[in-house]
Amino acid sequence: MLTIDSLSNQIAGKAILKGLSLTINPGEIHAIMGPNGAGKSTLAYTLGGRPGYEVTGGTVDFDGQDLLALEPHERAAAGLFLGFQYPVEIPGVSFVQFLREAANAQRKNRGEAPLSGGEFLKLAREKAALLRMDMDMLKRPVNVGFSGGEKKRAEMVQMGILDPKLAILDETDSGLDIDALRICGEGINAIMRKPDKAVLLITHYQRLLDYVKPDFVHVLAGGRIIKTGGPELALQLENEGYEAVAA
Amino acid sequence: MTALDFPTRKDEAFRYADLAALAPLWPVPVEPIRVAAGSSAALTVIADDATHAVARDLELTIEAGASFDLHLLNVAGAYGRLSVRAVLGEGARFHLGAAQLAGGDQTVEIVTEVVHTAPDATSRQVVRSVLAGHATGNYLGRVTVDRGAIGTDGEQSVRAMLLDRTATANARPELEIYADDVKCAHGCAVGELSAEGLFYLASRGVPPAQAKKLMLQAFLAEAFVGAADGDALNAASLAALEALL
Numbered sequence: 013m014l015t016i017d018s019l020s021n022q023i024a025g026k027a028i029l030k031g032l033s034l035t036i037n038p039g040e041i042h043a044i045m046g047p048n049g050a051g052k053s054t055l056a057y058t059l060g061g062r063p064g065y066e067v068t069g070g071t072v073d074f075d076g077q078d079l080l081a082l083e084p085h086e087r088a089a090a091g092l093f094l095g096f097q098y099p100v101e102i103p104g105v106s107f108v109q110f111l112r113e114a115a116n117a118q119r120k121n122r123g124e125a126p127l128s129g130g131e132f133l134k135l136a137r138e139k140a141a142l143l144r145m146d147m148d149m150l151k152r153p154v155n156v157g158f159s160g161g162e163k164k165r166a167e168m169v170q171m172g173i174l175d176p177k178l179a180i181l182d183e184t185d186s187g188l189d190i191d192a193l194r195i196c197g198e199g200i201n202a203i204m205r206k207p208d209k210a211v212l213l214i215t216h217y218q219r220l221l222d223y224v225k226p227d228f229v230h231v232l233a234g235g236r237i238i239k240t241g242g243p244e245l246a247l248q249l250e251n252e253g254y255e256a257v258a259a
Numbered sequence: 260m261t262a263l264d265f266p267t268r269k270d271e272a273f274r275y276a277d278l279a280a281l282a283p284l285w286p287v288p289v290e291p292i293r294v295a296a297g298s299s300a301a302l303t304v305i306a307d308d309a310t311h312a313v314a315r316d317l318e319l320t321i322e323a324g325a326s327f328d329l330h331l332l333n334v335a336g337a338y339g340r341l342s343v344r345a346v347l348g349e350g351a352r353f354h355l356g357a358a359q360l361a362g363g364d365q366t367v368e369i370v371t372e373v374v375h376t377a378p379d380a381t382s383r384q385v386v387r388s389v390l391a392g393h394a395t396g397n398y399l400g401r402v403t404v405d406r407g408a409i410g411t412d413g414e415q416s417v418r419a420m421l422l423d424r425t426a427t428a429n430a431r432p433e434l435e436i437y438a439d440d441v442k443c444a445h446g447c448a449v450g451e452l453s454a455e456g457l458f459y460l461a462s463r464g465v466p467p468a469q470a471k472k473l474m475l476q477a478f479l480a481e482a483f484v485g486a487a488d489g490d491a492l493n494a495a496s497l498a499a500l501e502a503l504l
């Protein structure tokens with residue numbers, strides 16, 4: 013589904029990713045762990061096409077398409093979803109308003125008929141319920157005045173509504189309380205654990221991986237994947253730390 | 260200058276005006292509006308003539324205890340100048356919500372003068388401008404608090420969004436205070452759309468032009484919060500916005 017080959021990039025002239033390679037197949041869940049500043053969010057943003065994240069080398073194939081040649085909104089329509097480490101506040105624009113436009117823009121891009129207002133609201137209500145989020149919160153301006161945990165939960169509601177093929181979730185677990193962590197973990201499984209979908213979880217802790225069991229765990233350090241293992245690698249990292257494991 | 264003299268750029272209220280476009284309309288007739296003591300009234304002015312210059316000059320007298328809500332949308336194609344002078348009596352309330360949009364070589368401007376003549380009057384002005392291309396958008400707003408107008412509460416919130424670096428916003432809120440115990444605040448900001456916000460919307464699949472439109476619509480709508488004609492104002496400002504993008 014996703015093949016990243018020797019990806020390098022720079023931000024404001026500073027090299028961050030330095031020849032990163034990673035392959036994700038349909039049905040797989042991958043976790044990326046790594047020290048602060050390793051380039052995990054940079055990888056997520058680069059795959060999402062954030063302006064300023066200049067690719068200097070390598071290729072990314074997403075379902076047979078050259079991902080790097082697509083505009084950010086086209087990547088979304090192709091089935092990519094980015095769960096933000098720090099979701100952005102957008103004053104005056106409500107979740108329901110923008111998500112309906114987002115869903116329909118994606119559908120249009122794929123040559124599908126748009127959802128009516130009623131169909132969209134039904135879908136939104138269903139996904140909000142899955143994540144136990146009050147539907148009234150989705151009528152508020154995007155992330156404005158939301159707590160850290162509420163923002164992360166809202167990211168998962170958006171993922172449910174947009175129904176992507178590949179979700180890259182950047183520290184979705186940070187900021188969540190114990191119950192919310194379980195609810196979001198179960199939500200990720202319900203939405204994404206399907207034979208034709210895949211997930212790339214970026215996380216610092218085992219706690220999310222207790223709910224969303226990864227098939228592969230990677231260590232990202234210095235802009236590269238330096239180690240890959242099974243679920244046991246996350247536990248080993250938690251016990252021993254990056255320095256010992258990476259050595 | 261007398262009312263009939265054509266203004267020059269030395270005249271503060273006309274410093275950034277498109278005088279060539281204004282000339283054929285001169286002298287602009289003054290439209291007096293009196294809001295009787297204790298009563299309330301509202302007015303919506305939409306200047307959306309696509310081809311001809313528009314200039315309006317409203318002179319409001321808001322008597323003691325009266326309340327007036329004025330909403331302006333200035334999207335006149337050739338040149339739009341909306342000028343308002345409001346004289347407030349004791350305990351009067353004046354609210355102005357105004358938006359203006361321009362592109363190309365257009366100039367649009369909103370010029371206000373609010374005079375607090377007596378104690379305890381309240382004035383609120385919310386002005387939002389969206390400017391593209393080589394357009395110029397002006398807001399000149401003077402609030403005067405006369406001697407004795409204690410307990411005055413005056414507020415100006417002025418923001419402009421530039422869609423291109425070639426567009427110009429002139430925003431000049433001014434305060435002249437001759438009384439004590441007065442609360443006056445003005446905020447004024449000229450900026451660009453948040454790149455972070457645009458990327459967030461794009462990452463969900465919203466194409467760039469649509470994302471800009473969503474954010475700008477919300478920005479402009481701040482001027483029309485609580486307007487009785489809110490739907491009409493928002494629809495007309497959306498139409499103007501779509502023409503800009």
Ligand SMILES: Nc1ncnc2c1ncn2[C@@H]1O[C@H](COP(=O)(O)OP(=O)(O)OP(=O)(O)O)[C@@H](O)[C@H]1O
Nearest residue numbers: 023024026028046047048049050051052053054055
């Ligand atoms: N806009 C920027 N300008 C300059 N440097 C940047 C910018 N954004 C990120 N960086 C740098 O890139 C490096 C990688 O940052 P990134 O956010 O990808 O780390 P991370 O692995 O996600 O860390 P964390 O675990 O703290 O979230 C850091 O050294 C960071 O300072």
Ligand SMILES: [Mg+2]
Nearest residue numbers: 052053054097
């Ligand atoms: Mg990060």
